[in-house]
Amino acid sequence: MSKLRQMFLLTVVIGGAAFFTGPKIWPMGPDIPAPPASLLPAYIALAAIEALAFGFAVAFAVFGWPAVRDLRLGPRWLNKMLFVTLTWFLGNWWFHDNLHMHVGLDMHRLVYIEYGFHVSMLACALILVFSLTRLASHAEVRRDRPERLPQPFSERDIDATETVDYGQ
Numbered sequence: 001m002s003k004l005r006q007m008f009l010l011t012v013v014i015g016g017a018a019f020f021t022g023p024k025i026w027p028m029g030p031d032i033p034a035p036p037a038s039l040l041p042a043y044i045a046l047a048a049i050e051a052l053a054f055g056f057a058v059a060f061a062v063f064g065w066p067a068v069r070d071l072r073l074g075p076r077w078l079n080k081m082l083f084v085t086l087t088w089f090l091g092n093w094w095f096h097d098n099l100h101m102h103v104g105l106d107m108h109r110l111v112y113i114e115y116g117f118h119v120s121m122l123a124c125a126l127i128l129v130f131s132l133t134r135l136a137s138h139a140e141v142r143r144d145r146p147e148r149l150p151q152p153f154s155e156r157d158i159d160a161t162e163t164v165d166y167g168q
Contacts, residue, residue, distance in 0.1 A: 007059040015055025029104025050093040057091025082131040085124040
């Protein structure tokens with residue numbers, strides 16, 4: 001089975017399990033009102049998307065390291081941090097929303113959730129920006145160094161006997 005199919009299968013299996021077990025792990029808080037019937041499909045769809053994103057985060061954690069490991073970011077710790085960042089960006093939403101529904105309007109516990117998830121996402125954004133900046137600085141082609149730009153044609157690519165009419 002190809003790695004892509006394995007990732008897809010793992011995403012669906014873990015995502016499906018997350019979708020059905022989320023409310024069991026984190027039951028709805030007592031002060032959370034039930035959504036109107038007209039909005040319930042939207043909430044269910046969002047829960048399914050977040051569960052699948054969590055499933056994909058697990059699949060990425062299992063299969064994605066070689067791709068991130070081989071990036072030329074400089075220090076090895078940056079590759080590891082980028083891997084954790086990408087996994088967290090994909091997978092945290094399932095935890096985040098389920099915890100929101102579980103703690104409800106308990107402001108003491110809610111502030112911990114907000115700080116834990118939002119501050120970690122800001123830190124991940126910094127790591128992502130730093131990683132992409134490092135990756136861009138190691139790129140083969142740089143705009144500020146025209147001497148490194150690839151030449152579109154070499155002399156052997158041009159047949160001197162061939163004529164081209166450019167409509168002149």
